[in-house]
Amino acid sequence: MSEPLPIVEMESISISFPGVKALDKVDFRLFPGEVHTLMGENGAGKSTLIKALTGVYKIDSGDIVIAGQSRRLTGTADAQAAGIATVYQEVNLCANLSIGENVMLGHEVRGPLGINWSATHRAAQAALDGMGLGHLDPRQPLATLSLAVQQLVAISRAMVTKTKVLILDEPTSSLDAHEVAGLFTVIRRLRDQGVAILFVSHFLDQVYAISDRLTVLRNGQYVGEYSTRELDRSMLISKMIGKDVETLRGIGSERRANHRSPGDEPLLRAEKIGRKGSIEPTDVTLHRGEILGFAGLLGSGRTELARLLCGADRPDTGRVWMRGKRTEVSNPKAGLDNRIAFSSENRRDEGIIRDLTVRENLVLAVQAKRGWARPIPRREQDALVSKYITALNVRPADPERPIKNLSGGNQQKVLLGRWLATQPDLLILDEPTRGIDVGAKAEIQLTVAQLADDGVSVVFISSELEEVVRLSDRILVLKDHRRIAELENGPGVNADTIVDIIASEVQEEVGA
Amino acid sequence: MTQTPERAATSTSGGARIVDFLDAVQRKVQERASTLPTVAALIIFVAMIVYGEIAYGRIVQFSTLSNLLINNAHLVILAVGLTFVILTGGIDLSVGAIIAFSSVAGVMLSNAGWNPYVVILLMILIGSAMGLASGILIQYFNVQPFIATLAMMFLARGLASMLSTVPERLGDDSAIRAFATQWKIIDGPKVNDLVVTPGVLIAAIVVAIGFFVLHRTRTGRTVYAIGGSEQSAELMGLPVHVTKLWIYVISGTLAGIASVVYTSRLGIAQNITGIGWELDAIAAVVIGGTLLTGGAGYVLGSVVGALVLGLMNVLITRDGGIRPEMTTIITGSILFIFVMLQRGVIGRGR
Structure with a gap:
């Protein structure tokens, strides 16, 4: 890559919040016409760095040079004037206004009679055309669009202001694969036009698909800047978490090595528990120190079943035995009294x-x-x-x-x-690792594995089948609000096995 | 929205034209669900006129409609100010008390021999100053709009009471009374004249300016954006802070103007004037289709809302059988129906 002058150069930036050093002498540079990804675990300082660049946070020390000029930005409007625009994870547009109004807000075309709406809408249409959104009518309400398209509208808006630096903060976290591809087409087009793009994402595949260069942060400190081609994934992960990747890979095999055969008396035995409209009557058995994975697609009844077990919802059919005694777990308090703990998927x-x-x-x-x-x-x-x-x-x-x-x-x-x-004797974890980074994920998985070794029974629910397979002793597969299979984990079982079960759904009770 | 040429050519008969028109209205309404409550307010207003005309007579005539405008000009002005505030998701409870303070101060100064034009300017500036104070409390001291304007309401009411606790009569020769001069536009039979006062004219100008600012300036668009999502508006680089300050200055200033218009018509100022008017104005805005959570609504809707309230009073007076005490119950019912309607619209929009 030829080395033109960087459009953004941040040198030894430090920011402290009461009690924490959020950024400690971090360097960052961004060149025109490149996609540069900022990598790091949650809390590594990515967002803080972005907020320093956009003037939301004041920097304690260091230097920000934009297009050759040392700048101290004071806020979003100021950053926009300097040619920096940001599109956030939660699309920050106004749902009560039309598409065109959102694209042009603050930049409406004005004439002698105030805002000239037809010219404004034409300008909005031109901006949308540039993003390949020519089919949208700028007069339509924004609320009718999907989140993915809204994101593209937000980028169109950024380009109206003659943006030279576009910051995309986790733009793909709520998009499906097809939508991500559409977004990437747009990003590449902008890059080819010479826009410098700062990209943040947790998805490694996406990072490798789109970025030219990476800067890695860890605990608010600068780890290094790398060319994407020269740094392979495991290297990247170990740089992010500062640990060897092998520790991560070890969890699964370790678990299976330590696996003890369950005792006679199950901790929990549920017979035909179900609830109308949420989950069909299902049997669940769980031994002490066992990890039972619930696998299935979103909406397959995983969460519903978990809520019945812990008392968050009241089952209308079935019976439950805890430690061999018939028990009614009809509310969360009763669940707690029975030493059942439930951690919801809806963290917020x-x-x-x-x-x-x-x-x-x-x-x-x-x-x-x-x-x-x-x-x-x-x-x-x-x-x-x-x-x-x-x-x-x-x-x-x-x-x-x-x-x-x-x-x-x-x-x-x-x-x-x-x-x-x-x-708790029984810990139910619904999507405990969703939306968190590799390092924290590994730590949580390790904790769960240790808990099971200490004799706690765990119900582990996750959309990531690899994770379920890695941790679980047994896996209950759900589909369309009912149990379609239950399998012992072991050699030969992997994520594909489960995908096959869900896809074909012919097997019942697959033993391994 | 525009008709295709073939269609326009074939639909020459009246019936077809009406169908086309209804079609266009329906499409327009579907496109912008937020217009629905405003359209509904308009329909109710028309229905009330029709009902009044059939049940009591002498509603659709110049004198009644003129009086409706003249007697509610101040309410229309207040409603325009509150439309700005409510569009951002805020509230201003101080406007009624500002009228009392500004009005009592104005009459006393005028009677003390001050130049009437200076007095008028001062009456308006009292409103601006109180609005500015609310705005500063809200924007820079992070006080809830409800609390900040409640404080200003008590302050203004207290200041008015400190000035005087008896009705203060404006001198008959005061130039302030000029705002209530009755201009006969059409001289009808008997007393059925189309009459306009400068007060009505001012209200019309305020409405026009309000409409222009909201729909044709960037400030106005920022008002809507703040109501949609203040955080987004800020992240889009819009001048959220300044605009929010301005909103309360506008509301206060318009309360000052409303005070001038009202004082000139009545010729009497009292510290208990305008109790509950802020709520009438809020009711007018909500009936006119502005969402109390902000982000959607129209100035013209608020005008209709104010006139619905005014017309309701006229109808109750005409009926004679309804006790005047019932007025607030009826206002409350209309308000309730509109809020329900808005909920329905929002529910469908999502």
Whole structure:
């Protein structure tokens, strides 16, 4: 690659928040006509770096040079004026306005009678044409478009302002494969026009498909800048997490090596439990120290079954035995009393309480179990919290920080800690690793494996079949709200096996 | 929306034309579901006129309609101001009290011999200043709009009461009264004249400017964007902070103007004037189809909303059988129906 002058040069940028060094002397440069990916785990400082570049955060020290000029940006409008536009993960457009109005907001074409709407709509149409969205009518309401198309509309909007640097912060996280391909076509076209593109994504395949260059951050520190072609995936992952990849790969085989045959008395035996409209009557058996994976597509009934087991929903049919005794788990409190803990897939709405601190979030379940009349003494709380922060490697290790300020992976660790603190015999984890990065994912998987070794039974639900196969001792396969198969995990079982079962759905009770 | 040439050519008969028109309206409404409540307000307004004409008579005539405009000019002006505020998702509870303060201060100064034009300017500026104070509290001290304007409401009401607690009569020769001069546009039989006052004219100008600002300036578009999503608006680089400040200044200023118009018509100012008018204005805005959560609505809808409220009072007076105490219950019912209607529209939009 010939080396023209970089359009953005950030040198030894540092930003501190109370108690944390979010960025520590980080360098970053971006050239016109390249796609440059910022890689790092959650909490590595990617978002902070982007916010420093767009003027949302003030930098403590360092230098930002844009197009040869040293700049101190003061906000989005200022960044736009300097030719930097950002498209965020949650599309930041106004759903109450039309497509054209959104594209042109703040840049409407004006005449002697105020905004000239027909000229504005023509300009919007031209911008949309440039993104291959010529078929859209700018007068249509934005709300009618899919998220993927809205994202492209947001990019069209960025290009209206003569953008030289386009920042795409996790643009693909809610798109399907086809939509991602469409987005990439647009990104390549813009790159060829000389736009510098800063790309952030958790999906390694996508990173390798689109980017020319990578900058890796870890714990707010600069690890290095690499050409994508020269750095293979396992190298990249180990640079991101600072650990050898083999540790990661080891989990699965380790589990199987340590696997003990289940005892006679199952911890939980459910017979034909079901609930109208959510899951057909299903049998579930779970032994102590066993990990039972629920595999199936989104909406197959995985979550519904889990909710019945923990008492979040009330089953209308079936019977449940816990430790050999007939039990009714009709509400979450009864679930807790039976030492069943359920961590919801909806981290934001059913998991964390955003404005409370890490400590307050962590002790919630224990407190609920004790009852509100008996508050946990502060010293006991602190001991509990510091134990789990250390055990689960929550970063930053500050119990008094509002949980909303933590990255997704660390929030998930706190939630895991919340349920572990209740010392459950049965832990139900619904999508515990969704939307979090490789490092945190590995840590959570390791924790789950250790828990099982310590005798806790785990129900593990995940959309990532590889993950289910790696961790589970047995796998229950669900489809269309019913159980279609149950298999012992072992050699020869892999993600494809399960995909085949779901696709063909002829086998019942496949033994291995 | 535009008819195809062939279709226009074939649809020459009246019936076909009406069908075409209804078609176009239907398409327009489907395209923009947010217009539905405003259209509904218009339909209700027309229905009320028709009902009034049939049941009581003498509604569709110049004198009644003129009086409707003259008596509600101040409410229309307030409703325009609140449309801006509510479009951003905010609220302004201070406008009624601002009218009381501005009105009492204006009459007392005028009677003390101040130049009437200076007094008028001052009456308007009192409104602007109180609006600015609300805006600063909301924008820079992060106070909820409800609380900030509630505080300004108490402040303005208190200041008015400190000035005087008895009705203050405006001198008969005061130039302020000029705003209530009745201009006969059409001299009908008996007293059935089409009459317009400068107050009505001012209200019309305010509506026109309000419409222009909201639909033809970037400030206006920012107002809608803030109502849609304040965070998005900010990330799009729009001047959210300044605009939010302006919104309350506009609302306060219009309350000052409404005070001038109202004072000139009545000729009396009192510290208890305008109690509950902020709620009337909010009701007018909501009935006119503006979403209380912001982001969708029209100034013209608010005008219709204000006139619906005004017409309702006329009809209740004409009926004679309905006790005036019932007015608020009926207002409440209409408001309730409209909010339900809006919910339906939002529900379908998603």
